[in-house]
Amino acid sequence: MIVILQPDIQKGTAEYQSVYDYLAGLNNIQVRIHEEHGTQQVLTEFYLVGDTSQLSKEEISSLPGVERVVRISEEYRILGRHKDDHRPTSFEYNGVHFGQDTLNIFAGLCAVDNPEHVELMMQALQENGQTCTRMGAYKPRTNPYSFQGHGKDCLPFVFELAGKYGIKVIAMEITHEDHIDEINAALEQTGNPTGIMLQIGTRNTQNFELLKEVGRQRKFPVLLKRGFGITLEESLNAAEYLASEGNTKVIFGLRGMKTNMGDPHRNFVDFAHVPVIKRLTRMPVCIDPSHSVGTRQAGPDGLLDVMHVTAQGVVAGANMILVDFHPVPNKALVDGPQALTMDELPYFIEDVMIAREAYVKRTELAKRFQQS
Ligand code: PEP
Ligand code: MN
DSSP, X not given: OEEEEOTTOXXXXXXXXXHHHXXXXXXXXXXXXXXXXXXXXXXXXXXXXXXXXXXXXXXXXXXXXXXXXXOOOSSOTTTBOOTTOOOOXXXXXXXXXXXXXXXXXXXXXXXXXXXXXXXXXXXXXXXXXXXXXXXXXXXXXXXXTSOOOOGGGGHHHHHHHXXXXXXXXXXXXXXXXHHHHHHHHHHHHHTXXXXXXXXXXXXXXXXXXXXXXXXHOOSSOEEEEOOTTSOHHHHHHHHHXXXXXXXXXXXXEEOOBOOGGGTTSSSBOOGGGHHHHHHHBSOOEEEOHHXXXXXXXXXXXXXXXXXXHHHHHHHTTOOEEEEEBOXXXXXOSSOGGXXXXXXXXXXXXXXXXXXXXXXXXXXXXXXXXXXX
């Protein structure tokens, strides 16, 4: 059960304390305090853990200072979308809005190689009106002899260039909690020119200790990728780990499933789950067409498979696109074969906009149909 306080009731006020004391006095019920930090206000939510079936929703709702009580019957206590649950499905980070009704493109380098390529990428993004990107510094590689990413050494020039070209948010995978400190140190050193979205890759979806550490920090939002060989439910529970530690700014990423049934694509594209995640949870949903498809193959219609699956995800309501680009794909140190080129960026964006328009029209059609 979740007890949501009125927005103006803050810790330290008499109403706050009396609601807390009442709930803490309930038999066999544990109270966990959770704060939702919005742009304007802080919302306090008390999570009641234990046998809440005996509790009266009406009685708790009538306590002074209580705005609403939500009974949770399903899973994913914090991130889940429950009955009569009107909690927000969006958040703001560094001036960029992320929600279940927005769409942000994160085109960028799978792996940072050199300052020249990073600059060409950022410049192309600015020319095309983009303020978000992806930049891999810590790369989890299958082969220990493959390039592992430049790590903390590349962060200062990546952040400075991001600032120069007006990039507000960089999605960056981390594979160890120490990387958060390294990112913080580099941001401080460069004067905080940009923002970071911490990315948990598919190989770490169930690295619970890493999830707990990333969940404990609230500065950076998190993109959690679905595990490529586990069920959707298991991956959604992994997202809940982040929230249960305090960070609810979580975006859930689909990136294809590992099975030869997806051949000749690198992974089996799972974007049919976009609406499922939006129904089960309040998280915005990201799609990664590059790691799903893994090649630059095109259909007989001339459209790249990467663009086709992007459109499929967007037409189904995806909220974020993480996609690999590179100025010279055959020189990329990681995943060059799936990268799109700088001159394909405006083409890609225009194609995304066509799909987005179709999605918006489809939701209007659904509304019209439901009303009639
Ligand atoms: C990536 O986005 O660079 C990446 C390694 O993705 P995934 O974790 O989905 O393989
Ligand atoms: Mn990659």
